[in-house]
Amino acid sequence: MHNNLSAETPLDKALQLLSLLMVLFGFVILGSVVFMQSLQLMMGKSFATTASLFEILKSNAGNNSYLLIAQMLTALTSFIFLPYLYVKYFLKDLFYSIHFTITAQPLLMTLAVAIGLFAFPAIGFLAELNKQILYHLPGMSQLLLWMQKSEAEAKQLTELMVYFQSPTQSLLALLVIAILPAVGEEFLFRGIIQNRLKTIFHHTHLAIWLTGFLFSFIHFQFFGFIPRMFLGILFGYIYHLSGNLWLPILMHFVNNATTLLVVNWQRQQGVVDALDTEQQAPIGVVIICSSILVWLVWLFVIKCKGIDRLPKTHTNI
Numbered sequence: 001m002h003n004n005l006s007a008e009t010p011l012d013k014a015l016q017l018l019s020l021l022m023v024l025f026g027f028v029i030l031g032s033v034v035f036m037q038s039l040q041l042m043m044g045k046s047f048a049t050t051a052s053l054f055e056i057l058k059s060n061a062g063n064n065s066y067l068l069i070a071q072m073l074t075a076l077t078s079f080i081f082l083p084y085l086y087v088k089y090f091l092k093d094l095f096y097s098i099h100f101t102i103t104a105q106p107l108l109m110t111l112a113v114a115i116g117l118f119a120f121p122a123i124g125f126l127a128e129l130n131k132q133i134l135y136h137l138p139g140m141s142q143l144l145l146w147m148q149k150s151e152a153e154a155k156q157l158t159e160l161m162v163y164f165q166s167p168t169q170s171l172l173a174l175l176v177i178a179i180l181p182a183v184g185e186e187f188l189f190r191g192i193i194q195n196r197l198k199t200i201f202h203h204t205h206l207a208i209w210l211t212g213f214l215f216s217f218i219h220f221q222f223f224g225f226i227p228r229m230f231l232g233i234l235f236g237y238i239y240h241l242s243g244n245l246w247l248p249i250l251m252h253f254v255n256n257a258t259t260l261l262v263v264n265w266q267r268q269q270g271v272v273d274a275l276d277t278e279q280q281a282p283i284g285v286v287i288i289c290s291s292i293l294v295w296l297v298w299l300f301v302i303k304c305k306g307i308d309r310l311p312k313t314h315t316n317i
Contacts, residue, residue: 016200020193021214023086027188028218031078039070050153057160064160065169071161072176079184087192094199098191098245108242109250111300116251117258118296119234121281121289126227128280134223147222154221162260163267170264177260182253189215189232190239190248208236231255237297241304 039053040046043066047053057067087095134144162177164170189211197207212232216225235248280286 027078027082031074034077035074042066068176075180079188083188112247115296116254118289118293121286123227124280125286130226178257182249186249
């Protein structure tokens, strides 16, 4: 693969897009293999179905830590190790142009965190809208049943990971649920895929929106497809405007960590099913927070206009 390959014809663009998609799904498949094999090795038991996996996990509370470790190995494989090798050896020009530095203006960091926090009501509204769209689409009965089954299985796995019973497990959960996905997914999706799509299509907004779509699709949880795509697009614009990959990483971390802490706090307050409490905020709250969100994004755009970008030949990866 040529490092500087830039698509000029529709066929070039199609082939390069197909190649990128194959690489992305290859990462995910290999990560799934790592997840299954590492989990079976740690537990000393094999399982053929998701149902049998749940039975093994629920039979021993200690298996929850095994699940977190397996998920950690999966994230390291799919989103950090393999993407790093891919961009280092096959996309060298991109490797030396990603602005992965630790420098960021405190004001931009503050604005990025505030944008992430004020996006929560909009995310809840979009999640409810997402469900209503799926339930009312014609001819969706069989596909909807599959989505519901997939969503239920994902929820069961998530419940076994997000509810922690000890300080050690809470730190492991924070690492696996918040830190690794924030660093790894932003490196892969915003750092590699978004930049690569921008090179292929020569269109920044198309690259950001398509990356947001892939970011949501790759999670295979379609009841949250629209809000997750919204987040991916928001992260994409924050990266595009600032040129600093640490800012979407920070936003991603705040989003995941806040959700993790809130659901555990709700469980301590006696909420039986805290993961099902992502209820839509009152429409007035959604409108007010969304208005503040737009204002914060506008401020972010204004502040980013004066940024001195790093030279394209510099990287701290």
